[in-house]
Amino acid sequence: xxxxxxxxxxASTGGDYEKGEGWVLFAAILIGLIAIMNVIYGIAAIDRSxxxxxxxxxxxxxxxxxxxxILIIGLLQVLAAGSIWRGAGFGRWLxxxxxxxxxxxxxxxxxxxxxxxxxxxxVDVLVIxxxxxxxxxxxxxxx
Numbered sequence: 001x002x003x004x005x006x007x008x009x010x011a012s013t014g015g016d017y018e019k020g021e022g023w024v025l026f027a028a029i030l031i032g033l034i035a036i037m038n039v040i041y042g043i044a045a046i047d048r049s050x051x052x053x054x055x056x057x058x059x060x061x062x063x064x065x066x067x068x069x070i071l072i073i074g075l076l077q078v079l080a081a082g083s084i085w086r087g088a089g090f091g092r093w094l095x096x097x098x099x100x101x102x103x104x105x106x107x108x109x110x111x112x113x114x115x116x117x118x119x120x121x122x123v124d125v126l127v128i129x130x131x132x133x134x135x136x137x138x139x140x141x142x143x
Contacts, residue, residue, distance in 0.1 A: 019134070020130075020133065020134025020135075021134070023129070023130035023133065023134040023135075024084065024130060024131065024134050024135050026126070026130055027084065027095065027126070027127045027130030027131045027135065028081055028084040028085055028095075030123055030126065030127050030130075031077050031080055031081045031084065031095050031098070031099065031127050032077075032078070032081035034074075034077060034099075034102065034120065034123060034124070034127075035074050035075075035077030035078040035080075035081055036074070036078075037074075038070050038071070038073055038074030038077060038102065039071060039074035039078070041067070041070050041074070042067045042068065042069075042070040042071025042072075042073075043067070043071060044067070045063050045064065045066055045067025045070060045071075046064055046067035046068060047067075048063055048064060052112075060108060066109070069105060070105060073098055073101050073102050073105060076094065076097075076098045076101075077095075077098045077099075077102070079094065080094040080095040080097075080098050081095070083095075084131070084135070092131050092135035095127065095131045095135070096127075096128055096131050096132055096135075099124045099127040099128045099131070100124070100128065102120065102124050103120075103121050103124035103125065103128070106118075106120040106121040106124065107121060
């Protein structure tokens with residue numbers, strides 16, 4: 001009679017991720033960085049800093065209004081990034097919503113800053129993909 005031994009599975013090395021966890025981490029980091037940049041950008045625009053181009057035409061109102069819009073989006077993104085880090089489903093949807101709003105805001109600011117706007121738009125698209133495709137609650141996903 002042959003005995004079969006069952007070998008225990010090796011312990012996790014800490015580098016094993018479930019499918020998509022890297023995307024969610026990537027999205028959380030990017031949304032946090034964009035949030036910080038948006039808060040700084042918004043405060044500078046509200047103050048009408050010398051950083052901004054003079055006589056630039058904005059699609060929505062003037063520079064100060066645009067600064068308030070970007071500051072509010074940035075503060076919501078800070079909240080979303082913190083919630084994503086904690087693994088809450090609320091953070092996923094808030095992150096997708098704020099990334100969509102930021103992408104639209106970036107496209108609206110193309111006349112003033114074309115390269116910056118397109119770069120921010122591309123990052124927002126990556127955040128939206130990471131959160132939409134892989135940001136769901138892991139407890140209810142099947143294998």
